[in-house]
Amino acid sequence: MSGKLFRNFSFLSATLSFFLLVGIFAILFTYAQEAMQEFGFDFLLSETWEADEDDEGGIFGGYIPIIGTLLSTLIAMTLAVPLAMGIAIFLTEIASDTIGKPVSIAIELLAAIPSIIYGMWGLFYFAPIVQSVFGGNGVGLLTAGMVLAIMVIPFMAAISRDAMNTTPLVLKESAYAMGATKFEVIKDVIMPYSKGGIIGSIILSLGRALGETMAVAFLIGSVMSIPGSITDPTTSIPVLLANNFAEAQDLEMSSMYFLALILFVVSFIIISVAKFYFLGRKVK
Amino acid sequence: MHRLILNKIVLVLSTLSAVIGISFLFWILATLTYKGVSSIHWSTFTNDLVEGGIRNLLVGQFTMAIIASVVAVPIGMMAGIYLREYGHGSKLASVIRNLSDVMMSAPSIVIGVFVFALFVDPFGGYNGWAGIIALAIMMIPIIISTTDNMLSLVPTELREAGMALGGSKHKIILQIVVKAAKVGITTGVLLSFARIIGETAPLLFTSANNQFFTMDLTEQFPSLTVSIYNLATYPDSESRELAWAAAFILTMIVLFINLIGRYAIRNKK
Numbered sequence: 136m137s138g139k140l141f142r143n144f145s146f147l148s149a150t151l152s153f154f155l156l157v158g159i160f161a162i163l164f165t166y167a168q169e170a171m172q173e174f175g176f177d178f179l180l181s182e183t184w185e186a187d188e189d190d191e192g193g194i195f196g197g198y199i200p201i202i203g204t205l206l207s208t209l210i211a212m213t214l215a216v217p218l219a220m221g222i223a224i225f226l227t228e229i230a231s232d233t234i235g236k237p238v239s240i241a242i243e244l245l246a247a248i249p250s251i252i253y254g255m256w257g258l259f260y261f262a263p264i265v266q267s268v269f270g271g272n273g274v275g276l277l278t279a280g281m282v283l284a285i286m287v288i289p290f291m292a293a294i295s296r297d298a299m300n301t302t303p304l305v306l307k308e309s310a311y312a313m314g315a316t317k318f319e320v321i322k323d324v325i326m327p328y329s330k331g332g333i334i335g336s337i338i339l340s341l342g343r344a345l346g347e348t349m350a351v352a353f354l355i356g357s358v359m360s361i362p363g364s365i366t367d368p369t370t371s372i373p374v375l376l377a378n379n380f381a382e383a384q385d386l387e388m389s390s391m392y393f394l395a396l397i398l399f400v401v402s403f404i405i406i407s408v409a410k411f412y413f414l415g416r417k418v419k
Numbered sequence: 420m421h422r423l424i425l426n427k428i429v430l431v432l433s434t435l436s437a438v439i440g441i442s443f444l445f446w447i448l449a450t451l452t453y454k455g456v457s458s459i460h461w462s463t464f465t466n467d468l469v470e471g472g473i474r475n476l477l478v479g480q481f482t483m484a485i486i487a488s489v490v491a492v493p494i495g496m497m498a499g500i501y502l503r504e505y506g507h508g509s510k511l512a513s514v515i516r517n518l519s520d521v522m523m524s525a526p527s528i529v530i531g532v533f534v535f536a537l538f539v540d541p542f543g544g545y546n547g548w549a550g551i552i553a554l555a556i557m558m559i560p561i562i563i564s565t566t567d568n569m570l571s572l573v574p575t576e577l578r579e580a581g582m583a584l585g586g587s588k589h590k591i592i593l594q595i596v597v598k599a600a601k602v603g604i605t606t607g608v609l610l611s612f613a614r615i616i617g618e619t620a621p622l623l624f625t626s627a628n629n630q631f632f633t634m635d636l637t638e639q640f641p642s643l644t645v646s647i648y649n650l651a652t653y654p655d656s657e658s659r660e661l662a663w664a665a666a667f668i669l670t671m672i673v674l675f676i677n678l679i680g681r682y683a684i685r686n687k688k
């Protein structure tokens with residue numbers, strides 16, 4: 136292969152990411168047009184999701200899946216942030232190498248387990264526990280949020296650990312030499328130093344939780360209703376798409392594309408913020 | 420001694436979080452093993468889904484993931500090579516690098532929707548190729564990022580030595596730089612393979628599922644993960660048992676590839 140050809144092929148491959156992103160946006164936008172023109176901005180606030188009897192039209196609003204997505208993510212993040220920070224602190228400051236290494240491996244393996252496994256395990260083993268402790272009928276917002284938390288914790292902990300590990304030893308040692316306790320070193324030296332990475336890890340996990348499909352599909356209940364309490368079943372954008380997208384017709388299909396577009400744009404913004412403002416990827 | 424007590428409390432809470440995190444891993448693995456092993460019979464591997472086995476599902480899942488890798492690995496590696504070796508330092512390269520990072524975290528269900536619009540709807544139905552394309556789209560950004568990172572670890576002196584010997588740029592890249600980063604890139608490829616082999620959402624309405632054994636990628640294609648999703652929600656106990664068996668096998672495959680990628684290969688270096 137000649138040098139020029141090689142270079143051109145590598146250039147084309149590199150531009151593919153750009154075209155994919157633009158392509159996804161363009162396709163979703165085009166197919167969502169029908170719903171956008173029909174419902175406009177009200178789509179975000181309307182609770183009705185009903186097809187006409189002839190399946191050709193209907194009234195479709197995205198309020199319920201949007202709220203379901205936001206609430207389940209909120210529950211997940213509330214639970215995941217403290218636990219993930221605890222694990223990251225444990226790995227960087229508390230554990231010796233002999234304990235820290237296997238724990239690190241375990242956390243990384245937990246992050247590798249496919250989401251459908253979390254969903255299935257959650258449905259059969261975790262949901263009954265949630266039901267007996269908090270009431271409700273097992274599946275619902277709370278169960279979905281909790282299992283989502285279990286899913287994002289390892290991911291969040293691993294990135295935060297890496298960020299905390301970048302704190303220069305000299306800084307920590309100086310603080311210890313001044314008589315600081317471990318907690319004070321963590322709070323006043325490590326946290327401020329790795330703040331960017333930690334916030335970045337939280338926002339990236341937030342993006343993951345928002346777009347997570349399979350774990351939530353098993354657990355959120357998949358019903359089109361506004362949850363009256365935290366244990367009530369509802370639905371989320373990815374779950375609605377997973378269960379109903381392929382069977383939808385015309386306007387309903389277009390509304391689904393609209394929801395996919397909203398999810399795509401929101402996660403695009405969240406990930407961009409995480410990357411550019413907080414993680415500031417180092418280019419050597 | 421209020422600050423010492425506070426210190427103790429925080430340390431205990433952190434350790435507790437780690438214990439909780441690990442307990443979940445063991446809880447999930449224990450459940451899977453307990454439910455999975457008792458549900459696996461010899462016929463699980465020799466029968467297709469229609470006869471209560473997962474033979475066609477395993478073959479289908481691997482076929483799609485392998486072909487997706489065959490597509491994604493060269494493209495991703497070439498893109499990574501461009502970012503690090505040709506476009507390094509340019510504005511364009513940094514824009515592409517960032518977009519690729521964003522693509523890496525795009526919701527997988529949205530990728531499924533995108534592929535549905537382009538490769539399922541116009542072609543009259545679910546097909547294996549659509550599933551492969553969806554998986555490849557998920558895999559490419561991961562490969563780009565690993566290649567990019569691994570090439571950045573190769574010392575500049577190696578490239579300079581190649582140049583001093585009169586090597587052309589692409590020869591230096593292929594025979595020196597990529598070779599030096601081989602271990603890291605292989606790890607990245609294995610980990611991204613482990614990631615896509617367990618994916619469900621991008622397959623739901625691209626390749627969908629098939630109860631029968633097939634190698635015809637133009638029709639609905641059997642998938643282990645999609646079958647788990649369907650089987651687990653059926654009310655009868657036989658379907659559920661098969662779902663547990665499939666879930667156990669899938670998890671073992673994913674964890675095994677992860678262990679090889681993360682520890683076996685890396686330690687050999």
